[in-house]
Amino acid sequence: MGETARWSYAETRTRTRDLARGLHRLGVRRGDMVALIMNNRPEWLLIDFAVTMLGATLVPLSTWSRPRELEYMLTHCAASTLLTIPRFGSQDYLAALGELGGPGGSRLPHLRRIVVAGDTSAGGETRSDLVTLESLPDLGRDVSDDELAAA
16 A cells, blocks of 8 residues: 555445454454554545444544653553554654553553554564554455454
């Protein structure tokens, strides 16, 4: 998925369903809070549609948030999933999340998974605890239409 895109309604629906299938396979369920840290890009809308399709709630967070603010917002909204870009401007979200202990840590007790749109390395080191946004369609390939509709 690139920075600029032109999709038909059918393509948008297909991409949204593919993301929803991948998120479902990761464990996103109805009623979950899904946080999003992302600048303006087409994927933002696809993620919103996919999260809504699963009956979860999207919680957009400011791209200007510092680690302490991220900790507060992720804990306060009880986000089980975070979709993020690796960095934006001077903000390095992967490093900040590492400082906070990552998914399931004592500082982010509700967070179970992080999905990254782009490079999953932090400080030159690739993080194996992260899922890439680009891998979600393959991850959810075996989620049936019936399973998606039931979600």
